Amino acid sequence: MKQYETVIGLEVHVELATKTKIFCGCSTAFGGAENSHTCPVCTGMPGSLPVLNKKVVEYAVAVGLATNCTITQNCKFDRKNYFYPDNPQNYQISQLYLPICRNGGIEIETEEGGKKTVGIHEIHMEEDAGKLVHDEYGENSLVDFNRSGVPLIEIVSEPDMRSAEEVIAYLEKLRLIIQYLGASDCKLQEGSMRADVNLSIREVGTEEFGTRTEMKNLNSFKAIARAIEGERERQIDLLEAGEKVVQETRRWDDAKEYSYAMRSKEDAQDYRYFPEPDLVPVIISDEWLKEIKERQPELRTEKLERYKREFQIPDYDAGIITSNKHLADIFEETTAICNNPKKVSNWLMVETMRLLKEHEMEVEEIKFSPENLAKLIKLTDENQINSSVAKEVFEKIFDEDIDPEQYVEENGLRTVSDDGALRSTIEKVIAENPKSVEDYKSGKKKAIGFLVGQTMKAMQGKADPGMVNKILTELLQ
């Protein structure tokens, strides 16, 4: 068989974190009753006029600057025409001729440990469509326009990626940048970040691109990786069988691990774009650009360096904590309260990671409060609880965000610091375990471990192991 190379470009839609829609004062909040966040503008009523949300421009410019794009300082909107029930105007306001950002790129790390730049062709602003639900019991479809007019940016990459790994690396990098900017929460599962994959294959060594297909409906990194593998194989099979790849849009079915051609409409893709007459041009002055640049929050690389410098956190740990904005936020908020960055980092790096893995959860799903983690750290710092009790309490914090002080109190988990009580328990343990005592005295120093264990058990875990060890050694002399 011939050697093939996969050529991949991505179109990533990101829902911006604005409070209101792109062209009207309707809320973008999730969870409202169907059609409660609608008005004449976002439902395409005749005579209504769109007015651009300034924040949308600022977020788009911020993302463009952070991805090394050139900002189109004189940009405008265009009208993309198509008929579909989720699109009440029969057109989508988007940008074709003068997109707000062009010619950028971000650096990713490749599997071989090298670096590679994935080019960004353009970023444009546009509006989202409504939601179409198929009525399972009826003959009809149902439309909710709450999402209609929610601001999106579409980030179009160059066809620079060659494997699923590179695609994931690019998406992760992009997501991190956008989350740090606060421009979007970028949740794939909830659809605030959506990726369409354009894929073609060509024989290794060929310059020319093969015919590409576009895949939609990819809502997790795993689905994206599987879809790329599946589509690559499908295209190779076609070429090997002497057939041709047809340029089309395909829908990935992750359960069946296969993509299906979406019913090609008679009109294929002829959107008859024209300049949007209802909106005036957007002029981004040098001053405005400078203002947006100056407002840019600390990005990942700067944060990582600061953690190392300010908190003396090792490079590896700082790398993990800053790899996710949510994790970095928890770290900083907890540290601000308890002023013990090393311990905070340790709880996040070890126990938090372990529990996330155990529950198959994403970092974004962490729901405990910095206040409660800080209280737990204070309890351990003051030796009020020992490390095994602390782990047990942390699990409760992780699962239910309980108040550790109250929990320790209610469950009587506080370490017994009363020297007398501890001493009498140890004396009892020594009396009950003559064999171990003998072993210890005859030189088997390890036997003390058993005696510590027995003491901890007798104390129901509420003793400081260091203290137990000290008293035991003393009594055994």
Place this chain on the structure above:
Amino acid sequence: MANVISDETIEYVGILAKLELSEAEKERAKKDMGEMLDYIDKLNELDTSEVEPMSHVFPVNNVFREDEVTNGDGREKTLANAPARKEDTFEVPKTIV
């Protein structure tokens, strides 16, 4: 008339606009569209290489809204325009993606 619109073009434009035209309407549309293109050709005779393309009829730019919620629950007003309503949604003929 210099521009002649073919039957295929009229058919295609009709599909894009979701219009069903009778034979007589098609002929009339072919003639109208041909004349429009002739007029564009006439405009093209003018040398505009030194002229900035106009992006809007009014010399206005940067009309913005602040990102503040100004609309409340618009459900009843919006759904008042629904040809068919089911609970709080628009009911439309079954559409398959």
